[in-house]
Amino acid sequence: MSQRGPMEFWVSAARGTEAALRDELGELGFGELRIAAGGVRLRGPWEDGWRACLESRIAQRVLVSLARFDAADGDSLYAGVRAIDWDPYLTAGHTLAVTGSCRDSSFRHSGFIALKTKDAIVDQLRDRHGSRPSVARNDPDVHVFVYILNDRATVYLDLAGVPLHRRGYRTRIGEAPLKETLAAALLRLAGWDRATPLVDPMCGSGTIGIEAALWAASIAPGIARPRFGFERWALHDEAAAARLSALRQEARARAHGQAPRILLSDIDPQAVEDARANARAAGVRVGFRCCDLADLAWPGPPALVVTNPPYGERLSAGAEFLRRMASSLCRLHGYRVGVLAGAPAIAKAMPLRPAQEFPLYNGDIPCRFLLYEVP
Numbered sequence: 001m002s003q004r005g006p007m008e009f010w011v012s013a014a015r016g017t018e019a020a021l022r023d024e025l026g027e028l029g030f031g032e033l034r035i036a037a038g039g040v041r042l043r044g045p046w047e048d049g050w051r052a053c054l055e056s057r058i059a060q061r062v063l064v065s066l067a068r069f070d071a072a073d074g075d076s077l078y079a080g081v082r083a084i085d086w087d088p089y090l091t092a093g094h095t096l097a098v099t100g101s102c103r104d105s106s107f108r109h110s111g112f113i114a115l116k117t118k119d120a121i122v123d124q125l126r127d128r129h130g131s132r133p134s135v136a137r138n139d140p141d142v143h144v145f146v147y148i149l150n151d152r153a154t155v156y157l158d159l160a161g162v163p164l165h166r167r168g169y170r171t172r173i174g175e176a177p178l179k180e181t182l183a184a185a186l187l188r189l190a191g192w193d194r195a196t197p198l199v200d201p202m203c204g205s206g207t208i209g210i211e212a213a214l215w216a217a218s219i220a221p222g223i224a225r226p227r228f229g230f231e232r233w234a235l236h237d238e239a240a241a242a243r244l245s246a247l248r249q250e251a252r253a254r255a256h257g258q259a260p261r262i263l264l265s266d267i268d269p270q271a272v273e274d275a276r277a278n279a280r281a282a283g284v285r286v287g288f289r290c291c292d293l294a295d296l297a298w299p300g301p302p303a304l305v306v307t308n309p310p311y312g313e314r315l316s317a318g319a320e321f322l323r324r325m326a327s328s329l330c331r332l333h334g335y336r337v338g339v340l341a342g343a344p345a346i347a348k349a350m351p352l353r354p355a356q357e358f359p360l361y362n363g364d365i366p367c368r369f370l371l372y373e374v375p
């Protein structure tokens with residue numbers, strides 16, 4: 001793979017979980033990290049981008065920045081994109097998608113940004129080679145992102161392809177499943193040491209417990225992925241493929257398969273069945289119960305609860321349910337309890353003050369992750 005010195009990567013995460021991502025990337029041995037709203041900037045060789053795709057549990061996407069230039073109108077955007085050498089990334093035989101976005105800029109329509117960018121790329125390749133790549137909105141070989149802020153454009157390529165939260169194990173989902181990447185962030189924000197027993201008493205499709213088991217067993221989150229987006233780029237040659245295969249081997253060798261006791265339960269038998277099937281697909285061992293959280297036989301302390309109770313319109317969470325949930329959780333003396341609260345009523349129902357509180361987003365929903373130390 002051609003190397004042009006250190007690259008600048010943008011590693012995105014759910015808003016509010018950037019610090020957890022920065023800490024994770026630091027632990028994974030990445031050097032130059034700068035936190036920003038919505039993600040972390042990372043400088044390093046190409047291999048760092050690949051490794052972030054393979055090893056980060058919290059990252060949603062990994063983008064590499066190709067160019068930054070002033071773009072106050074369509075012509076300057078076109079010229080800036082055309083000045084990039086696209087040959088290393090795609091040929092006429094590749095498919096392409098472009099996503100545009102802007103803030104505080106002269107541009108008004110993201111579709112226009114995408115169109116101008118696409119035109120500049122295909123015109124360059126047609127002028128050089130006589131043919132052009134075609135556009136594919138679904139599953140393109142190369143996905144270009146253009147972000148314009150204050151009339152300054154940054155052009156990125158998406159390394160991951162399919163977003164990183166799609167680990168592949170979650171074949172069955174119930175209502176309001178958490179993204180795998182957010183579940184991993186909650187575990188880190190909760191300060192889980194990967195040795196303390198963990199319980200999710202409202203597990204739904206089991207995302208929190210499965211992510212916990214994968215993390216505890218050092219199973220790389222991207223290891224089950226057949227192919228990342230960057231493996232389809234023109235510059236991903238045999239030498240790059242061999243190096244990536246070595247990274248995959250190293251990641252496999254680090255997995256030790258051990259995890260502390262992880263208990264998942266839910267009142268809904270279908271949810272427990274789904275969670276069981278998902279854990280099997282992920283290749284992790286987790287315990288299951290089907291019961292109301294008020295009737296759960298909890299392991300003795302110290303243990304950690306991380307859970308995502310029902311809330312909002314889709315999942316009814318009446319005052320009586322919240323009262324019973326709060327009284328069950330407050331009986332867990334010596335436990336640390338992390339509750340992802342998607343509605344203020346959840347925090348209000350708890351008679352304890354949270355020891356820590358993290359505002360974050362579950363998709364578009366503003367939430368608070370409340371951490372209680374139950375006395």
Ligand SMILES: C[S@@+](CC[C@H](N)C(=O)[O-])C[C@H]1O[C@@H](n2cnc3c(N)ncnc32)[C@H](O)[C@@H]1O
Nearest residue numbers: 177178202203204205207267268292293308310
């Ligand atoms: C928001 S969902 C959890 C989603 C889960 N984190 C996932 O990723 O799929 C909330 C879950 O709480 C469960 N639940 C509701 N009331 C419960 C109760 N009293 N006891 C145990 N589980 C309950 C629901 O069946 C639902 O699966």
